[in-house]
Amino acid sequence: MENTLDILVFATNIRTSKDKQIISHTLNENSEIHQWNIDQEDIDCVLRIVSNTISEEQIINIVTKHNFNCTPLD
Structure with missing residues (x-):
């Protein structure tokens, strides 16, 4: 059976290119993350993570460790 990729979506305060x-670097170095992007045009600065193994909690920990807010979106 093929692994399905999940898309995890978060509201963040990663607003500037410096923030990004x-x-x-941390997101790119994480082998569990297949793809990611931040929509800095969106009011919520939406972070999308594509992975089949990483949890919401792990992403929140990664982002908050860098002093950014990170809240799961439905």
């Missing part, structure tokens, strides 16, 4: 640079 701070978090991008």
Whole structure:
């Protein structure tokens, strides 16, 4: 059976390109994350994570460790 990829969606306060640079290295280095992006045009600065193994809690921990807010969206 094939693994399905989940898309986890979060509201963040990652607003500037500098903010994005701070978090991008950590997200890029995480082998469980297949793809990610931040919609900085959106009022919620929506972070989307594509993965089949990482949990919402792990993402929240990664992002908040860098002093950003991270709240799951439905």
